[in-house]
Amino acid sequence: MTVYFVDGRFTERDGLNISIDDRGYYFGDGVYEVIKVYDGELYTAEEHINRLFQSAAKIKMSIPYAEVQLMEIARELVATNNILIGHVYIQVTRGSAPRLHQFPNPAVSPVVTAYAINNPRPIAGMEKGVAVKSVEDVRWLRCDIKSLNILGNVLAKQEAQEAGCIEALLHRDGIVTEGSASNMFGVKDGTVYTHPVTNLILNGITRQVILGLCSEQGIPLIEKSFTLEEAFEMDEFFLTSTTSEVTPVISIDGRSLGTGVPGSVTKKIQKAFNLQIPSFIAGE
Numbered sequence: 001m002t003v004y005f006v007d008g009r010f011t012e013r014d015g016l017n018i019s020i021d022d023r024g025y026y027f028g029d030g031v032y033e034v035i036k037v038y039d040g041e042l043y044t045a046e047e048h049i050n051r052l053f054q055s056a057a058k059i060k061m062s063i064p065y066a067e068v069q070l071m072e073i074a075r076e077l078v079a080t081n082n083i084l085i086g087h088v089y090i091q092v093t094r095g096s097a098p099r100l101h102q103f104p105n106p107a108v109s110p111v112v113t114a115y116a117i118n119n120p121r122p123i124a125g126m127e128k129g130v131a132v133k134s135v136e137d138v139r140w141l142r143c144d145i146k147s148l149n150i151l152g153n154v155l156a157k158q159e160a161q162e163a164g165c166i167e168a169l170l171h172r173d174g175i176v177t178e179g180s181a182s183n184m185f186g187v188k189d190g191t192v193y194t195h196p197v198t199n200l201i202l203n204g205i206t207r208q209v210i211l212g213l214c215s216e217q218g219i220p221l222i223e224k225s226f227t228l229e230e231a232f233e234m235d236e237f238f239l240t241s242t243t244s245e246v247t248p249v250i251s252i253d254g255r256s257l258g259t260g261v262p263g264s265v266t267k268k269i270q271k272a273f274n275l276q277i278p279s280f281i282a283g284e
Ligand code: PDD
Pocket: 034, 153, 178, 179, 180, 181, 182, 183, 201, 202, 203, 204, 205, 206, 207, 240, 241, 242, 243
């Protein structure tokens, strides 16, 4: 039986008590995080929980727990539900109140919901590479906030999936920003390029890990945006996220990139990433 954390207590599914007036339903008024679990251990949890607090602050919401308490809740969910490889999902909404756009006055307590599930690593895509579809980035201008309000991402992902692709490659005014649920990287002449940290992308935790690994491995990486046209000309391409880790991209809109198979720089970065996680899971 899966155990969830809802509004201050651990409970089974039947015991879930979520209000129809939760602002998460009405407005997507909240923030969330997805934290990877390897071998029953949370990976980069502090960074994720820290970003949850940053996202909350950016929408002027306070979280009724300390960072260490949320960490404990996440750990307990992993342990109670016997999660070996999977993830923890945490969301915080502004709370429950009759539907009015402005914040409730007096303020109500934000609602924290969390669960942990088993979820295998997407090995096939990581080994063989995946196809992506370019989709115009029509999202709002605060993509730096990991908000629950991600209809633009949902529609882009759906469009990509309907085209037989795993992910959408978002571009705004001709510039590649990120994926619908991932960050995007191109490799040209041995140098890795990715969109700089601005309001137009989510600064992925995996992205930050990759920046560190490239620096350690002596792989040149420049945080500089590139156009969709330039993306087609990259020697290699890959995407990163908590659940996709480092996944090679081998085609955009049906056009093969480079040699059409995962490239050597991408593989080197994957190898370095695998050293971060338990070796029997990474298969090294
Ligand atoms: N998505 N950009 C967007 C828009 C994302 O939604 C995500 C993560 C990322 C990568 O961030 P990170 O490396 O911290 O996971 C970039 C998560 C996994 C999701 O929505 O399920």
